[in-house]
Amino acid sequence: MPEFLMNIKGDKAIWGVVAILALFSFLPVYSASSNLVYVVGNGTTMGHLLKHGMLLILGFGIIYGIHRIPTHFFKGLSIIALPIVLVLLAYTLAQGTTIDGANASRWIRLPLVGITFQTSNLAAVVLLVYIARYLSKIKDKTITFKESILPLWLPVFAVVVLILPANFSTAAILFMMILILCFLGGYPLKYLFGIIGVGLLMLTIFILLAKAYPDLFPNRVDTWMNRVESFWDPADTESDYQIEKAKIAIASGGIVGNGAGKSVMKNFLPQSSSDFIYAIIIEEYGLVGGFLLMFFYLLLLFRIVVVANANESVFGKLLVVGVGLPIVFQAFINMAVAVELFPVTGQTLPLISSGGTSIWTTCLAIGIVLSASRKFEKRDIDKIETDEMNPLEVLSGQL
16 A cells, blocks of 8 residues: 555645545535435435445546656547547437436447446547647747648537537537637637637527427527526526525525535435535535535645646646646536526536546546646655756756
8 A cells, every 4th residue: 555655646735635525525425315316216325325436436546547647648649539539429419318218418328337428528638638739839839720720620619519419518618618728828819719709600500500400409409598598587487496406405504504414405406416416515514514615626726727837848737727727617617506606507516426427537637637747746856855966967857
């Protein structure tokens, strides 16, 4: 065990935050899974807890394996992985899986193991790594919009268009993260405004086509519009059921909560162990627990910024921001939905909610961030150990 711990490298604060969030997740997942057992009639609470534990163990295995890979290797890996995820997205959209009677065209079922996998989450990480590679490549060049269409925007719109029909929220968040990353990477702002216009135009065309031919994308556009309309409509409607139950859970939690496992609304709130787990956390641990959880995500964001700033390569900086920022962004969207500051999106709470794909892709992104943090950590250690090191030797070693 000590030898294993010696092989753990990278930013220790990120390791600590991730471990704390993962360990804490067992409590709300075990509590909220009673909804699946006694209301839905799916499995046992211990079974769901063991499944969550196995998913986290595999997730930490992903973190450990990925963080051992040198950062510059991700440049080539993104080029190899991008066409693979495009094929997976196309297959996922075409096969139109139905799970438990619901349209689940955002998932595929892995053969043999029988586990469902959401390909859009993996595609998002791969695409952001690819964009970081491209932006670092053109950093010191004067780029025109025409030159960037094929290498940059064609893959972007291909991925977003394949995600959009089945998962609008993920497509929208990914597109926003891409714009932020391009802005931070120095891509001309005037071109970004043009891309935003093209994106809005394509979204409008898609909605019109979906309305004109409803059989192409059954229920998806209507679902989005109902969620947005319900969010802006001050009157309570039937579609507000989840939000109303979430608000009752939050209100009943008070300052310190009702105690671990003592949530009442978990039996009435759909998706209480995934999309709305934050409401259950506040009901059981109060505002203190809710703000403490928020603090750990902010701490994770702070360490991501520190790692990005300390990285010596442009690719490393953009890579950390590209894959790290969406984790925190998704967390705050999930929290905002629970307190009705945002329409229902279906986004899970990273490292807390149950669900294999969300855990695995989050761990993949964290592993990449930790890989990028290894170089500057080693540099600092070397600097402490010797004061007589020649700067030219250090530079040559880094190269």
